[in-house]
Amino acid sequence: MKLKLDDNGNAVLQDGKPVYVHDDGKEVAFDAPATVATITRLNAEAKTHREGKEAAEKLLKGFDGIEDPAAARKALETLANLDAKKLVDAGEIEKVKSEISKAFQSQLDEANGKAQTLEQQLYGEKIGGSFARSKVIAEKLAVPADMVQATFGSRFKIEEGKVVAYDANGNKIFSRARPGELADFDEALETLVDSYPHKDHILKSSGANGGGAPNGGGKPTVPKGNLGGSREERLAAIKAQTANA
DSSP: OOOBTTTSSOOOOTEEEEEETTTTSOOEEEOHHHHHHHHHHHHHHHHHHHHHHHHHHHHGGGGGOOOOOHHHHHHHHHHEEEEEETTSSSHHHHHHHHHHHHHHHHHEEEEEHHHHHHHHHHIIIIHHHHHHHHHHHHBSSSOOOOHHHHHGGEEEEEEEEEEEOOOOSSSSOOOOOSTTOOOOOHHHHHHHHHHHHHGGBOOOOOOSSOOTTTOOSSSOOOOOOOOTTTTHHHHHHHHHTTTTT
16 A cells, blocks of 8 residues: 655645545545544553452352352252242242243243344344435436345444445455545445446446446456346346355
C-alpha cells in the first residue's frame, strides 16, 4: 500500500483524508482519526480481558483440591435429596422433579419458538432492508436487489444487532478505509462482488470494453440459464452460476 500523489508530488486528498493505493489497485481514503480511536478501543478491550482473566484465576483458587467437578456436584445433589427426604418419600421427589422439568421444557420450547420468529424478522429487516437500500446495487449492478440477495445473502449475518459480512473462506470482511473496523454493508457487498467469478454478468456496462465483453477483454464466459428472460428465469440463472462458485 502506498500514498497516491498528484503530478506535482503532493498527496491526493478525498474528503480531507489522504488516499492510499492498495496492491490490487484499489484506492481508499485513510481515516486516521478513526484508526486511532480503534486502536484506543482495542487497547481498552485488551485491558478488560486481562483483568477478567486475573479475576477468574483468583476465583478458581478457591476450588483447589477438587479434581473431579462432576463428582463434587453429584455429592451436593445427594445431600440436597437427603434433606428433602425429611419431608417426603424419595420416590415423590423424583416425581415432583419430573413435573417441574416438563413444565420448564414447555416454557423453554415456547420461548425458543418466539426467539426464532423474532430472529427471522430481524434478519429480514436488517439483511433484506440493506440489500433494498444499497447504493452499490442501485449504481453499479445490472440486476435487481432480490437477485443480488439470492446470490450473496448467505454471506451476511446478524451479530450483536449488527450486519456482519463473511468472505468465501468464512472470514469476516474488514473495512479498508477504516482499518480494524468491520466493513459496512455496501463496502462488504462491493468486496464480495469484486471476488465473484461471474461479476461481469451482473455489473452495469461501463462502455469501456464494448459489446458486452468482460473487463479485460477476451472471450466472454457463457452464462448458465437465461439472463435475458423473465424475472424467474433470471433468478434461476443467477442461482445456477453461483452453485459451484
